[in-house]
Amino acid sequence: DAGITQSxxxxxxxxxxxxxxxxxxxxxxxxxYWYRQDPGHGLRLIHYSYGVKDTDKGEVSDGxxxxxxxxxxxxxxxxxxxxxxxSVYFCAIRxxxxxxxxxxxxxxxxxxx
Amino acid sequence: AQSVTQLGSHVxxxxxxxxxxxxxxxxxxxxxxxxxxxxxxxxxxxxxxYTSAATLVKGINGFExxxxxxxxxxxxxxxxxxxxxxxxxxxxxxxxxxxxxKLTFGTGTRLQVTL
Numbered sequence: 076d077a078g079i080t081q082s083x084x085x086x087x088x089x090x091x092x093x094x095x096x097x098x099x100x101x102x103x104x105x106x107x108y109w110y111r112q113d114p115g116h117g118l119r120l121i122h123y124s125y126g127v128k129d130t131d132k133g134e135v136s137d138g139x140x141x142x143x144x145x146x147x148x149x150x151x152x153x154x155x156x157x158x159x160x161x162s163v164y165f166c167a168i169r170x171x172x173x174x175x176x177x178x179x180x181x182x183x184x185x186x187x188x
Numbered sequence: 189a190q191s192v193t194q195l196g197s198h199v200x201x202x203x204x205x206x207x208x209x210x211x212x213x214x215x216x217x218x219x220x221x222x223x224x225x226x227x228x229x230x231x232x233x234x235x236x237x238y239t240s241a242a243t244l245v246k247g248i249n250g251f252e253x254x255x256x257x258x259x260x261x262x263x264x265x266x267x268x269x270x271x272x273x274x275x276x277x278x279x280x281x282x283x284x285x286x287x288x289x290k291l292t293f294g295t296g297t298r299l300q301v302t303l
Contacts, residue, residue, distance in 0.1 A: 118278065174220055
């Protein structure tokens with residue numbers, strides 16, 4: 076398995092609270108991605124990173140921010156969580172060649188009450 | 189912009205029967221295409237990929253897919269289904285542009301295998 080660890084694996088929190096999810100990789104890959112998975116939508120890209128301190132928005136970035144201060148860590152923050160952000164969040168990594176596939180972590184199940 | 193359509197959100201087959209999961213894509217550039225499988229409460233695992241070499245691609249667990257440019261399709265097949273194949277399957281296309289070759293996923297097909 077690709078060396079990707081997501082933490083926490085499960086979290087329940089209340090509307091309006093800040094939440095940070097962590098993705099840690101041991102592969103030294105350049106590219107990292109955050110997705111959310113919802114029934115009927117497949118996976119949708121939230122944000123991605125192409126290097127330390129280099130990030131960009133994906134398809135569904137509103138309400139989310141990211142940071143990457145080290146190659147191995149990519150953080151996803153919900154500044155003020157809303158119930159619509161209840162979802163399963165996946166981190167993925169990819170090597171430098173664009174024909175390489177993305178490899179996924181095991182996900183974080185986030186419930187916002 | 190690219191898009192992926194997976195026809196059939198649920199597919200049911202008998203054990204030993206042919207598995208056919210459909211994927212059609214649109215892309216403004218020659219695509220890279222991927223199939224992933226997701227078992228309950230797990231992340232996505234790569235089954236196979238097409239990156240402009242052979243059009244018939246073989247993957248893990250006996251699955252294969254054929255890239256057909258004229259039909260803009262990349263259907264996934266397996267000759268004989270096994271109970272352990274029950275899972276959700278996602279097709280994805282890479283945009284091959286910009287800095288990160290972002291993936292666009294289909295909405296998934298849940299495969300049920302019955303005795």
